[in-house]
Amino acid sequence: MIIAGLMTGTSADGLDLVIAEFLPDPTVGSDLVGADPTTLTVRILAERETPFDEELSADILRLLEPADVPLSLVSSVDARLGRFSAEALSELCSDHDLRPDLVVSHGQTVRHDISDGQVTSTLQLGQPAFIAERLGVPVLSDVRSRDVAAGGQGAPLVGLLDSLLLSDAAQADATQADAAEADATEADATAPTAVLNLGGIANITVIAPDQDPVAFDTGPANALIDILARRITDGSQGYDRDGALAAAGTVDEELLTELLTEPYYELPAPKSTGKELFHAAYLDSYLRSHPHLGEHDQIATVTALTARTIAEAARRHDVTTVIASGGGTRNPELMRRLGEELGENVELTSTDEAFGLPEGSKEALLMALLGWLSWHGLDGTEPSLTGARGPRIAGRFTPGDGPLQLPEPLHRRPARLRLAD
Known part of the structure; x- marks a missing residue:
């Protein structure tokens, strides 16, 4: 067909x-x-x-x-x-x-x-x-x-697409592995993998051997970033092109800590969310208590929020590899912060590299x-x-x-x- x-x-x-x-x-x-x-x-x-x-x-x-x-x-x-x-x-x-x-x-x-x-x-x-x-x-x-x-x-x-793609990738890896590498290949296969989508909302599928796959929305990906990008550019940009706006600012740790108190982040999977929660009025309810914070610092902080909430979700599931796709992968500042949050023991890659699938x-x-x-x-x-x-x-x-x-x-x-x- x-x-x-x-x-x-x-x-x-x-x-x-x-x-x-x-x-x-x-x-x-x-x-x-x-x-x-x-x-x-x-x-x-x-x-x-x-x-x-x-x-x-x-x-x-x-x-x-x-x-x-x-x-x-x-x-x-x-x-x-x-x-x-x-x-x-x-x-x-x-x-x-x-x-x-x-x-x-x-x-x-x-x-x-x-x-x-x-x-x-x-x-x-x-x-x-x-x-x-x-x-x-x-x-x-x-x-x-x-x-x-x-x-x-x-x-x-x-999650269904992610599971089927990873199943084929795992079979291909097993076929290509020679006897000398069999033990290492088996060890790698036991590590949970997360397939991440960075749209307006971020979602991940966690896949581990001998377990049912789990999928859920982690929270905002670009939703709050886009709101601030439109404000900073007076509507001429609907997103943070190349992450330049966030890169020009500094993360405000106090605001970030307040944003992380959102109860959604602690809910167990399965769960989903959207712009019914993460919208402009929601963001302003936090920004009002930080009136002297510059716009670039604001967008740097919500970019850090996206990276932090994804990384924390991955850690809860002991993920060792994150395969990313979606528009957020075109934001170098977001991807840089995500890599830092995940740490050196977690590989961050893309669907292009892992599956040959354009993000x-x-x-x-x-x-x-x-x-x-x-x-x-x-x-x-x-x-x-x-x-x-x-x-x-x-x-x-x-x-x-x-x-x-x-x-x-x-x-x-x-x-x-x-x-x-």
């Missing part, structure tokens, strides 16, 4: 698109056509980041603030983002002469409501009907709600993977990752030009995801 994955994250700055080809390898030793694959090979055929126009971006950011908004704005953003996604994907398909069999659109999360640690509702905008109408192919959307209905957090969903394409590829799983009747969530009562098939389908015709369901998920050149 050729599947397009579309992702808009909590930074709300644009749309990530991936078109990927999925090639299932039949179960080893099986002569049955269509047997459940043990390894799923994926080849990225095209990828792109398309920034939102200024008006759409501003309206999305308005929806993310904890204030009453007119229902007309919600409806308008839903339709405009759907049309924007349809146009962006149509252009990518045209540029590469591709036509996907399926599109998976995450949409923009504008609400992720939590009460006493339980997600009560989640809402993503970006009407999928516009994509189905423009491209004439089925669209999978609303990929979080079923997990929430089953008592789960509905986030982060990327900006990972979550869009996740959407495509969820589409392949749902299309074949396979679960896209796990209780250890989201806290739901059981695994669930993700999303709902909008038909394309013709009737929706799903294949005969498979019986079990692949154990590995292999990236092909």
Whole structure:
């Protein structure tokens, strides 16, 4: 199958698109056509980041603030983002002469409501009907709600992709290791690894041998940094380009200590959060007690907050390797501070280096993977990752030009995801 994955994250700055080809390898030793694959090979055929126009971006950011908004704005953003996604994907398909069999659109999360640690509702905008109408192919959307209905957090969903990628990487390492290195390879394989995404919110998946994977949001990644970047530059920058703003400041330890008192950081996994908590008014409630602190010192301090909370989460799980992706990896100051916080005994690397997967394409590829799983009747969530009562098939389908015709369901998920050149 050729599947397009579309992702808009909590930074709300644009749309990530991936078109990927999925090639299932039949179960080893099986002569049955269509047997459940043990390894799923994926080849990225095209990828792109398309920034939102200024008006759409501003309206999305308005929806993310904890204030009453007119229902007309919600409806308008839903339709405009759907049309924007349809146009962006149509252009990518045209540029590469591709036509996907399926599109998976995450949409923009504008609400992720939590009460006493339980997600009560989640809402993503970006009407999928516009994509189905423009491209004439089925669209999978609303990929979080079923997990929430089953008592789960509905986030982060990327843990499944992380597990499959690491399983394939571990098998490749074992195959390449010679007898003389077998003991060292086995020792390395027992160390927990964290796969980290640095979007508006930071989330990690912790994977260790003989244990169920664990995934959770650690707290803000770029959410608070972006707020201060817009203030410092009078709106000309929506993020701290190259980390230059934070690098020009000094971390205020008193403010950092106060920010670290946020109760969310001490909650056990599984847990999730969003801009419903980490927003401008929240940040200002701390900054008001430090009126003489300069703007560059403020952004340096919230950058340090991101690094500290991620590192502390990793330490709680005895992580020895952190594999990072997401927009935050393009912030050298954030990555420098994260490396310092993790310490010399923890390796900090990227999905580009560890898997050959471009950091900006990972979550869009996740959407495509969820589409392949749902299309074949396979679960896209796990209780250890989201806290739901059981695994669930993700999303709902909008038909394309013709009737929706799903294949005969498979019986079990692949154990590995292999990236092909």
